Amino acid sequence: MAQILAPTAQWQMSFSKNSTNASTLTSKMWSSLVLKRKGTHKSSAKFRVLTVKAENSTVNRLEDLLKLDVSPITDKIIAEYIWVGGSGIDLRSKSRTISKPVEHPSELPKWNYDGSSTGQAPGEDSEVILYPQALFKDPFRGGNNILVICDTYTPAGEPIPTNKRHRAAQIFGNQKVINEVPWFGIEQEYTLLQTNVKWPLGWPAGGYPGPQGPYYCGVGAEKSFGRDISDAHYKACLYAGINISGTNGEVMPGQWEYQVGPSVGIEAGDHIWISRYILERITEQAGVVLTLDPKPIEGDWNGAGCHTNYSTKTMREDGGFEVIKKAILNLSLRHREHISAYGEGNERRLTGKHETASIDTFSWGVANRGCSIRVGRDTEKNGKGYLEDRRPASNMDPYVVTSLLAETTILWEPTLEAEALAAQKLALKV
Template structure:
């Protein structure tokens, strides 16, 4: 039986049987309200009342009467049907407060504000992401499942079922308007990566959510699970979310602002200031880019994951890498290699743009590149170069976020408090859990 999707000629919400109104909570989890076609025009014009606890993760009487308002420009027809044959449309929404203003903790609204602030500087942000994930099969003795294949980095595998999942995902994304540039096998058995074309900040953050949702759906159709958690398998590498970002001019020329022919590395002064700002706020960015307890099972020194606050032009083991060909100005960009797919991309992108602006406003100076693995440098060598480690546990990262007024202000005080509250609750819940490792290690030995 084929699982391929077919292009639909129905391109309007009123052509669908149901429409899912999509938004994210502060933690980045995709939420939805589904309405029948007959209700679309009313909901489009008037919105839908909702409680703020859905976004914040906790109840607050001051935010109990919000309004969910569809953004019709984001509508796509879902290119697969329900088990009973119904068609479903998807549309992202904004959240308004009782006064009709963008809600202070709506992640999409915060990113839209950040982009507007950047455009007021004559800078148009361009974002791209590379999301890694595992395709796992059910296994009786492994709760999380086992890898769907035994391939390695960029391997051509003979067992094509996992490849077929990636083709299903690519087909579906293309039919929803995303340009898929390629997919390949990642380093570990069962690990994959699908890349779609870069674009503006809001569209890229929205599309990452569509990618994750689509990947899970297509994998389930073939008896697998698409797993984006940072570290699902203890003995294999974790999943990264590599974030690429550059700035272009807002004029008709849209000149690449990160490139300079006069710099030996091809980097403009604006690029150097912006990267210096990211390094300045790297600890708080870690709290947003690596937000879960599980994130810090991946973000471990000497594990193949970049955990040092350093940058490089050619070193792929660094947390912040300058990418691009100096002969192709538009290709010059910054790659953040430490975030993982559990992040809320809307808020992470917001914080990155705030760090850029701070570096520019303060004319921060960029230190020397580190073109060797920081894991191999001694503590004195790291100190001489001014290289420190990023937070490697969640409580430390959250304290850094609370102490960083620039990032906290950009994300918004309400969203910041909700973020920290939710993450601390997860950390406390984790510490109340007695694991099988503890039982095996201590039950009869202490």
């Protein structure tokens, strides 16, 4: 955009649409241009500022409106209601005006949507009710506008099948679980794809880059693809109030990871879902496709996981390593149940290669990234800390994974016979 200082009447006439000078000016983006007439520099009152815009002037005007701050004009805000769709992994959202800023979900009204259009209700009884559950600042609209995580119910108040938050809230609301203050740190991996060819960002269309090795935490045009998206997402999450703790480029080129946590209980699921929504919106604006497929490219390439770091109060206290080993024993006995809930297509990722364990075998180890459960060196050394469940896929439902970990390690008790056999098999002395 260029600003032209020009006389009010006479000079405006010289900048007609057919003027050669005018067409030249409007085809370029100049930072500033001052046109002066001899003898008029002392009389600036005869001049006014005109705006000459580039050929994409419509886009510029749209950007101005998108950035418009309405808070000096009205107390009303925009609330973006967000929920999980019928596939269990897709996110949906719609907006409504709220009369004033709010501080708690209970201040917001319930709402509804057409469940027959999201695969969550039949056409003859399509109304699904949205219950607001968690609030975040809206990094796209700014001001007092908010993003609202909702879960979904029938008009009679029953959670619909894709509402996994409801069951998770019950588990995290159990007093025994509350007393253990479960912490989660979730490592969300994702892959960026080129829009037209659905091939990873930075890869030659229909071809392959060099083998893995230089891309993990890499720097440089030939090693890092999509850093601006990762950085924009990082800042947007901080603005929204998400407990994002870091980010890095991943092993496969075009693949990234961010970490959320430590988060307590149900908050972990809320933060992951809203961070995914923000990432979807950013890639939408960037014209890049986001995929959470656990194995987006077959062959000698790393898949995408959602490693879940987990600890309880007793794990973090002195003697906690024995509690961790007991938790690992429980997890081994419910391996199949966990795997079935850890993400669609995970069998393509958990092959025993590319830093994964086999999907059919449960294993654990200290500092071993080829195991189902990894325990850090510091945890072993200090005798307390956390475990990392490396089995969840990148498309897992965080409500399901976090609540299942809490249920298996805090609430569920195996039989003595099963416990003894598992301890022997895993070489655990509990």
